[in-house]
Amino acid sequence: xxxxxxxxxxxxxxxxxxxxxxxxxxxxxxxxxxxxxxxxxxxxxxxxxxxxxxxxxxxxxxxxxxxxxxxxxxxxxxxxxxxxxxxxxxxxxxxxxxxxxxxxxxxxxxxxxxxxxxxxxxxxxxxxxxxxxxxxxxxxxxxxxxxxxxxxxxxxxxxxxxxxxxxxxxxxxxxxxxxxxxxxxxxxxxxxxxxxxxxxxxxxxxxxxxxxxxxxxxxxxxxxxxxxxxxxxxxxxxxxxxxxxxxxxxxxxxxxxxxxxxxxxxxxxxxxxxxxxxxxxxxxxxxxxxxxxxxxxxxxxxxxxxxxxxxxxxxxxxxxxxxxx
Numbered sequence: 001x002x003x004x005x006x007x008x009x010x011x012x013x014x015x016x017x018x019x020x021x022x023x024x025x026x027x028x029x030x031x032x033x034x035x036x037x038x039x040x041x042x043x044x045x046x047x048x049x050x051x052x053x054x055x056x057x058x059x060x061x062x063x064x065x066x067x068x069x070x071x072x073x074x075x076x077x078x079x080x081x082x083x084x085x086x087x088x089x090x091x092x093x094x095x096x097x098x099x100x101x102x103x104x105x106x107x108x109x110x111x112x113x114x115x116x117x118x119x120x121x122x123x124x125x126x127x128x129x130x131x132x133x134x135x136x137x138x139x140x141x142x143x144x145x146x147x148x149x150x151x152x153x154x155x156x157x158x159x160x161x162x163x164x165x166x167x168x169x170x171x172x173x174x175x176x177x178x179x180x181x182x183x184x185x186x187x188x189x190x191x192x193x194x195x196x197x198x199x200x201x202x203x204x205x206x207x208x209x210x211x212x213x214x215x216x217x218x219x220x221x222x223x224x225x226x227x228x229x230x231x232x233x234x235x236x237x238x239x240x241x242x243x244x245x246x247x248x249x250x251x252x253x254x255x256x257x258x259x260x261x262x263x264x265x266x267x268x269x270x271x272x273x274x275x276x277x278x279x280x281x282x283x284x285x286x287x288x289x290x291x292x293x294x295x296x297x298x299x300x301x302x303x304x305x306x307x308x309x310x311x312x313x314x315x316x317x318x319x320x321x322x323x324x325x
Contacts, residue, residue: 004123005116009141012102013072017063023056029104034140066278077272080309088318110148125159129271132212133163135202159324165212173312175223181304185230188261193217197235200244266304273306
C-alpha cells in the first residue's frame, strides 16, 4: 500500500502586518529567479535600496486592514483547508498527512516535506493552488519542491499537479459560488473575471497562462449560460510600470460594464482570499467602480469570495488527489 503525503502550496504571507516583516517577505518573494526582472546583482541593489523601503510600509498598512485575530487570511484559510482535506481522507489509511506549504514564508516546503518523510510517506502529491499554471507561480512551487527534496536527500515518488483549470468540479464550484453571491444575469447583473496579471516577457517564453485564463472564463460563463455581453475579463496586480504586463486591466474593463445594474467580480485563479482579493478588489476596485458614477449605490459592486476552505473546494481537491493516485 502506498503511503501518501499531500502538500497544498501557495505563495504565503508576511508573519505580521508590520513594515519589518513585510520587508522580509518581499525580499524573499521578489528575489526568486522566477520573479527577478533583470540581472540578479543589479536587481538585488534596486530591490533593497529603493523598492522594498518604499513598498513595505505601504503594503503593511494594506495587510493590517485585512488581518484577522488568527493571522493572515491566506495562512488561516490554507491551514483550515489542509485540515479539512485531511479529514476527507479519514477512512483511507494510505493518506498519512495533508500539509500546507508556502513558497516565501512559513511553513516552508522543506519543513513540510520533512514532516511527510517523518510520517513514512513514499509518495508525495504536490498541488499548487493556482488553477491556471504560470512560470511565476506553479513553476516556482516546482522549484521549491525539487530544491527541498534535494536539500533533504529524499527521493519519494512525486506526483505534481500542474494545473486544474479544466477540472469540471472546479468550473462548477466557481459558477455555484457566483450564484451563491446573488448574481442574477436576468436582472441586469454583469460579471467581471479578474485574474492576476503576469509580465508579457513570460508569455513570450511560452507561458500558457493567458489561454488558460480565457478558457476558464469562457467555461464558467457557459456553465452560467451567460450571453457574451453579460461577462467581461481583465487582469490585476501588475508589479511595476517599467515592463509590459498581460492585459487588459480589470479596472479598465469595468468601463465595459458601466451599464450593469450590479457588477459582480470573481477572481478564479485565487484559491484562498488574500491581499489581492480582500484589498485590491474588495476595496480599491470597488472604489474605482463607485467613483465612475456618483449615483451608484455601494451594493452595486459585489466581490465573489474565493472557494477558501469550503466543502466545494475540499471535494474538488479530494478528487484531484484521487485522480493523481
